[in-house]
Each structure stands twice: as C-alpha cells, then as structure tokens.
Amino acid sequence: MILQVEVRGIFATNCYFYIDDATKHGFLIDPGAEADKLLKIIEREGFTIEKILLTHGHFDHIGAVNEIQSKFGIEVCMQGNGRDYVENPAWNLSAYFNLNMKLDDVTYIEDFSKIILSANRNFGLKMIPLAGHTTDSAIFYSKNDSVAFVGDSIFLNSIGRTDFPGGDEITLRKNLRDKIFTLSNDTILLSGHSEPTSVANERKLLMI
C-alpha cells in the first residue's frame, strides 16, 4: 500500500507511507513537516514504521524527522552525501527561512543497497543514487510494485531545480537518462511536489 500525504511547512511536500499490506509494517519517506499529522495517521492505520527514508536532505523533506524518529526510536536512512545537507542549515536551505534544521542520527547507506522490511523479507526498496538536484539525491525503487519514490529529481512534466548548493543540471539529465529512463515504461514516479507521473510520460517529454 502506498499512502501519499501532503504536509505543509513553508512549502507543501508529498510524503509517502510505503506499507506491506500483510504486516502493516513499512517505511515513511520524506516526512517534511507536520509530525503530528503523520503520527496520527500511523496510529489510526496501525502502521509500524521500521525506517524513515530520505530522498535528499532539503529542509522541506526532513522537517518532521526528529520528532517521528525520537517517538519510535527508528533508523533514518539516506545516501552518503546527505551529511553535507542535514548537518548544515545553509545547504539544507532552512537557514534562508530563519530555521536551524539539523539531523544528528542518520545512517548513511551504501549506494544501490536494498532496504528490507524486518517483518517481511520480501518487501523492500532499492536505493539508487541520483545526484543532480543535490549531491545526495537518491530514489527508492520497487521493481515488484513498479514504483519509484523520486524526491525532487523529476516531477510531472518537469525536472528538479539545480540552482541550490550541490545542484548540477548536466549531472541530473545524465542520471535521469541512465537511472530513471532505463526503468520499465510503466514505472510510476512519485515525487516530492507534483502529481504522480510515469517513466513513459516523462521519457516522451524529456528524451527529445
């Protein structure tokens, strides 16, 4: 089951529950704000969140992490370059809004590693590094469910901004070609700030 929830801080961000139907255990991806709202959903639905996964360290994707992590004592996982963002309010952009957002208990996972649910070893996501929007951007991909959680790398009918610290448009376009457009056409792309799209739809627009 995938549950998309829009949370609102300074910006609105899509965060996602990726939950195994059989066990109701799963992952929470990019809890960007409104920890209370997310905690209520977890309680109401009876979810057990085993890990928080971050597509990158921008403040609008990490704003509710500390509160949810401390409530459940769970691991927060992200790509290795994430330290440059989550420990630095200038790089995670919170400093520009007079916030001083930092995470201090993060597991930096190996590129291309599989994140497996302990309650169901057949349920998991693969982390694929996808620098460009930021140096720490990654997508979380399930071949079984034909879905990828893509953060701010690609949106419905557009691609991510590259004018923030660590951003690079040439790198982003190359990585989209190599790592997203090589997924099957029917793969659904769930982004941080748009309606869902698919590999087929975005390839039509961008592979000209």
Ligand SMILES: [Zn+2]
């Ligand atoms: Zn971002």
